[in-house]
Amino acid sequence: MFPRPRYVFLDDRxxxxxxxxxxxxxxxxxxxxLFGIVKSGTVAEGLTGLIERAINVAG
Known part of the structure; x- marks a missing residue:
């Protein structure tokens, strides 16, 4: 009628x-x-500077 106790933990349906x-x-x-961190001023400025440097190096 009831499952054995050792089988109760094995059944993960x-x-x-x-x-x-x-x-x-x-x-x-x-x-x-992560969105809150990226939208913060310091991180946004750092990412903008990184992108600008990459564009200046490539261009």
Whole structure:
């Protein structure tokens, strides 16, 4: 009637949906954090300077 206790932990049906949801949530949070960092003034100025130097070297 009930599964043996050692088989309860081996049965992972239904776990993939939760794992995908947590992975998607983690990726969204990480993207928001990185977006906030890149939009900060210091990082934006550094990236702009890097791009300008690359254009000046190539051109």
């Amino acid at each position: 239904g776990m993939s949906t939760v794992e995908y949801a947590l992975g998607l949530l983690s990726a969204a949070v990480l993207a928001m954090i």
